[in-house]
Amino acid sequence: MERPRIEVLDLGKSYGQVNALANVTLRVGAGTVLGVLGHNGAGKTTLVDILATRGRPTTGSAKVCGWDVVKHGDKVRERIGMTSQFVAVDDGMTGRDNLILLARLLGANARQAKARAEELLEAFDLVDAANRKSSTYSGGMRRRLDLAASLISRPDVLFLDEPTTGLDPASRTDVWGFVERLAADGTTVFLTTQYLEEADRLAHQVVVLAAGYVVASGTPDQLKAGIGKRHVMVTLASSHATFHAAAALTRHRLSPVADAKLCTVMVPIPEAGDIAAVVRALDSARIPIQDLKISEPSLNDVYMALHRSGWNSDGWRSAS
Amino acid sequence: MEQRRVAVGLMTQHSAAADRRADTARQLQRRPLRPAQPQRPEPVPEPEQQPPHRQRHAMQEETQAFYLRHEDVTQVLRPIRERPWSSSGFGSQVWVLTVRSLRTVFGDFKLVFFGLLQPVVLLLLFSQVFKGVGSLPSVSVYRTYVNYLMPATLVNIAMTTAMSSGVGLLAEIYTGFIGRLRAMPINMLSVLVARTLSDAVRLAVQLVVIVVAAVLFLDFRPAGVLGITAATALSVVAGWGLGWLFVAIATWQNKPETMQAVSFIVMFPLMFASNAYMPVQALPGWLQLVAKGNPLTYVISAERELSLGLPIDSALPIALALVAAAALIGGFASARNFRRTR
Numbered sequence: 035m036e037r038p039r040i041e042v043l044d045l046g047k048s049y050g051q052v053n054a055l056a057n058v059t060l061r062v063g064a065g066t067v068l069g070v071l072g073h074n075g076a077g078k079t080t081l082v083d084i085l086a087t088r089g090r091p092t093t094g095s096a097k098v099c100g101w102d103v104v105k106h107g108d109k110v111r112e113r114i115g116m117t118s119q120f121v122a123v124d125d126g127m128t129g130r131d132n133l134i135l136l137a138r139l140l141g142a143n144a145r146q147a148k149a150r151a152e153e154l155l156e157a158f159d160l161v162d163a164a165n166r167k168s169s170t171y172s173g174g175m176r177r178r179l180d181l182a183a184s185l186i187s188r189p190d191v192l193f194l195d196e197p198t199t200g201l202d203p204a205s206r207t208d209v210w211g212f213v214e215r216l217a218a219d220g221t222t223v224f225l226t227t228q229y230l231e232e233a234d235r236l237a238h239q240v241v242v243l244a245a246g247y248v249v250a251s252g253t254p255d256q257l258k259a260g261i262g263k264r265h266v267m268v269t270l271a272s273s274h275a276t277f278h279a280a281a282a283l284t285r286h287r288l289s290p291v292a293d294a295k296l297c298t299v300m301v302p303i304p305e306a307g308d309i310a311a312v313v314r315a316l317d318s319a320r321i322p323i324q325d326l327k328i329s330e331p332s333l334n335d336v337y338m339a340l341h342r343s344g345w346n347s348d349g350w351r352s353a354s
Numbered sequence: 355m356e357q358r359r360v361a362v363g364l365m366t367q368h369s370a371a372a373d374r375r376a377d378t379a380r381q382l383q384r385r386p387l388r389p390a391q392p393q394r395p396e397p398v399p400e401p402e403q404q405p406p407h408r409q410r411h412a413m414q415e416e417t418q419a420f421y422l423r424h425e426d427v428t429q430v431l432r433p434i435r436e437r438p439w440s441s442s443g444f445g446s447q448v449w450v451l452t453v454r455s456l457r458t459v460f461g462d463f464k465l466v467f468f469g470l471l472q473p474v475v476l477l478l479l480f481s482q483v484f485k486g487v488g489s490l491p492s493v494s495v496y497r498t499y500v501n502y503l504m505p506a507t508l509v510n511i512a513m514t515t516a517m518s519s520g521v522g523l524l525a526e527i528y529t530g531f532i533g534r535l536r537a538m539p540i541n542m543l544s545v546l547v548a549r550t551l552s553d554a555v556r557l558a559v560q561l562v563v564i565v566v567a568a569v570l571f572l573d574f575r576p577a578g579v580l581g582i583t584a585a586t587a588l589s590v591v592a593g594w595g596l597g598w599l600f601v602a603i604a605t606w607q608n609k610p611e612t613m614q615a616v617s618f619i620v621m622f623p624l625m626f627a628s629n630a631y632m633p634v635q636a637l638p639g640w641l642q643l644v645a646k647g648n649p650l651t652y653v654i655s656a657e658r659e660l661s662l663g664l665p666i667d668s669a670l671p672i673a674l675a676l677v678a679a680a681a682l683i684g685g686f687a688s689a690r691n692f693r694r695t696r
Contacts, residue, residue, distance in 0.1 A: 066494075086537040108539055112441060116537035122530035126458040136452045139540050142443035183534070 037100055038063050039191050039222040040085065047080050054080040055246040058094070062224065062239065064190075067217045069237025069254070070226040077246040078226035080121060082195045085224065086116045096112025099190050105154035113270075118198045123181045125169035129160050129179050132168055137186050154182040160275035181212060191222045198232060210236055233332075234258070264303045269325035273297055274351075283317035285312060296349045297324075363456060444541050452555075458558055465484065469556070473511045473564045477503070484631055492633040493549055500572045505657035506630035508561055508569075508585060509650060510591030515557040517617045520600030523549050524610045546601055546688055554594040561586045568688030585661035588673070590652050590665025595677035600683025605691035624650050633683040 040062040047055040054271065062068045072078045076295045083089035087107040096104060101109040113197040118277060123132050130151050137147035153165045153316055168179055177197065184192060188292055195212070198206040213236050217223050233240050234254045242250040244256070249255060270276045273294040280292040280299055291300045303313050309328065316323055442450075460466055481500050488499030495547070496502040524534050535545060565582060568574035576582035603616055627637075627644045628651045636641055645651050653676070655669035 088533070092396070111537060111539040114537065116534065118533055120530050122532050122534040124458070125529065126461070127454070131454075131457075134532075135450060135454050137443060137536070137537070139447055139538060140448075141439040143439065146439055151660045237448055 039099055040068070040083075040224060041097040042085070042094070043096070044094035045081070045084065045096055047077075047084060047090050048087065048094055050090045052275035053201075053246050055084075058243075060241060060248075062222055064222055065212060065217055065220045066239060067223040067225055067237045067238045069233030070224070071228070071230065071240060071241060072226070072235050072243035073228065075245075076243040079195055080244055080246075081243070082116075082193050082224065082226060084129065086114055086193050087111055098281065104352045112187070113190045115187065115192040117155065117180050117184045117192070118195055119199065121176045121181050123168045123176060124182060128165050129168050129171070129175075130155060130164040132179060132187060133183060136183050140187050150186055154185065159184045159208075168246075172205075174201055174208065177201060177205060177209060181209065189221065192216060193225065194223060194225045196226055196228065206232075249283075265329045266301045266303060267301045267325075267327040267329055268301065268312065268316065268323055269327075270297045271322060271324055274323075275321055278319065279316055279321050282321060283312065283315050286315035288312065288315065292342060303328075315326065377560060380559055429646035438556060441539050444544055447540050447544035448547045451544055452552045455548060455560050457460065459552065468562050470560060473507065473514070473560060474567050476510070477564060477568060478508050478518060479506070480631065487636075490633060490636055492635055496658075496692050497575070498573060500568065500574050501662060502658075503631065504565075504568050504574045504576075505571075505585060505661050506628075506654045507564065507593060508589040508657055508661075509654050510625055510630065511560055512589045513596060513621055513650075515553050515560070515593045515635055516596035516600050517621055518596035519550055520602075520604035520617060521610065521613055522553070523604045524608070524613050527604075527608070528610065536680065542692060543689055545685050545692060546605075546685075546692060550594055550597045550601060551595055554590055557593045560584070561589055567691055572657045576661045585657050588653070588657060588660060588670075592673070592677050595681035595684075598681045598688060600684075602684040602687035602691065605688045628654060636696070649680075650675075 038061040040058040040060060042058055045055055045058040046053070058077075058081060060068070070081065076160055080089060084091050085096055085103060087103050087110050090104060095104070097103065098110045099113040101113075103110050111217050123129075124135070130325055133151035133154055134144075134147045137150045138144070142150060155161050158176065158181065159166070160178060160182070163175060168176060171179065181194075193227065197213075198209050201209065210232070213225065217236075217238075221237075225233075225236060237254060240250075240252060240254050240257055268279065270279050276292050276294050276297050276299060280290045281292040282300065283301055288301050293299070303309060311324070313323070375672055381418055423576075459469075461516045475543055481503055484503070487493055487500055488496075488502070492497060493502050504611040526549075532545060533686075536542065565574070565586060569576070576585070600617060600620075603620075607613065607616070623644075626647045629645060630650070634645045634651070655667075656673040658664060659666050659669060
């Protein structure tokens with residue numbers, strides 16, 4: 035088996051008294067998308083910065099493409115691409131010139147840089163806007179230019195730090211398409227995100243970071259099965275109807291949680307997953323339904339579940 | 355997971371999807387993914403008018419069309435062991451970044467215009483407000499106040515540019531562009547060298563413009579072309595050297611507002627507690643002491659000697675030594691602060 039592209043062993047980073055990362059251990063292979071989930075301040079960006087050689091670990095070690103990120107930073111930098119949380123393009127230049135500049139810095143001559151820029155403009159659908167200053171681009175276009183810029187050197191490992199935060203749904207779908215393509219072609223993608231949906235769609239492996247600790251890891255399905263629960267949220271006409279609905283649902287062996295103020299009843303969907311059971315129960319009791327929503331397990335649920343199972347903001351409450 | 359992979363794989367099968375692709379392409383003609391092109395004559399169905407399930411269907415089609423349109427993406431993005439080019443050297447990094455800065459600076463007409471106008475306005479103001487200084491005995495030997503003031507203005511502009519080097523570097527750190535460079539296989543020192551070099555070029559242009567303006571409109575009379583050229587060159591060197599000090603300040607603290615405040619605190623006393631606008635003898639006693647210890651006094655004296663054809667005394671070597679010291683100290687401090695890792 036090929037060596038893992040990213041190997042992180044017992045990595046820690048502290049700023050004075052504050053622990054940004056602690057005991058992080060990871061292995062990511064070629065062509066794999068690793069989704070790193072976590073709220074703001076969970077340590078996602080700190081981890082990306084260390085792996086992209088922009089930060090030094092306090093403890094532990096990390097290798098990217100077989101090279102130690104501290105001792106052989108130059109070797110690592112030759113093999114990675116990096117897209118930061120905030121788009122990092124030069125707004126004073128056109129889209130094309132941005133790409134040409136970075137290609138020149140990477141060692142291409144004028145002709146090679148131009149050719150590479152054209153390829154990438156084409157691939158990222160920016161040909162029409164290539165001669166405009168990037169300050170005139172929309173959010174989605176800026177992100178595509180940013181992605182193109184991080185792929186100039188055809189990296190083995192691509193770091194994407196919250197690449198879709200603040201993008202509209204169409205642009206988000208674009209970014210997802212590119213990530214899928216890259217992974218299918220053998221690029222290792224290290225993707226941080228706040229959205230469970232994104233990790234679910236893209237990641238082969240997911241790591242949940244909280245307060246610098248890895249609090250869960252596995253495939254998206256494993257995580258959801260272990261943590262999240264789907265709910266049906268029913269809205270009723272009055273608080274009176276809400277109580278009746280809760281009673282009717284209980285008779286049908288469901289476990290509703292009623293909120294009389296909001297006139298809602300929340301029903302966890304049972305293992306078998308028959309959502310229609312909720313509707314049948316209310317219909318047979320002749321209670322009109324005003325609104326019905328199905329809520330997917332969210333990152334919040336993951337967090338709450340993890341919190342209950344022993345993690346708190348200072349780390350692990352008890353040794354496992 | 356497998357399902358997803360299969361789905362992606364299917365979309366890449368060119369032959370199997372050929373006729374479907376033609377269909378999708380035709381649909382795309384009507385409903386471009388982005389940007390919406392208003393010049394197309396066909397009526398475009400409003401997505402809002404479609405029932406929800408149709409909308410979702412349309413979105414899937416678009417996504418699929420996107421993949422199909424980008425079937426060559428694979429070739430462009432695929433990682434490879436050997437790039438067709440090897441990594442760049444320090445010299446070419448500095449060159450590429452310097453040219454980039456200069457293109458940004460001179461590509462913006464408004465920026466160039468006001469950048470050039472600013473020192474001219476300052477010179478005009480000072481030459482009129484302090485006109486009375488010209489009658490002081492130690493100034494009247496220069497014939498007019500403009501002759502006395504102009505060499506100091508060359509230094510003033512150099513100081514302003516040096517300050518803007520620091521501010522400019524911070525602005526660039528702020529946009530995140532330098533953050534991108536940090537993760538690339540380049541020498542980070544090239545960023546700083548390029549910044550000071552491109553500012554030196556900008557400074558040279560400013561100085562030439564103001565010298566010409568002063569000669570044409572303010573009756574500035576330098577001793578000769580050689581003298582004023584040497585004075586301008588000294589100013590460029592001084593601006594470049596002092597630029598390193600401000601770059602060092604910029605790398606030492608990371609807020610543009612603080613940078614501005616620190617810069618002004620450094621700059622104004624240096625300019626006014628010197629022989630720039632008044633002869634040292636005309637200053638209050640304690641300020642005379644400060645002015646004599648002020649490095650800028652020596653630079654300004656050297657400028658006067660060069661541009662007005664006065665006998666060259668010890669001021670020029672002292673000025674050059676001070677500038678070299680500023681460049682060295684600033685250079686080392688910035689190189690130490692401006693590391694890749696934090």
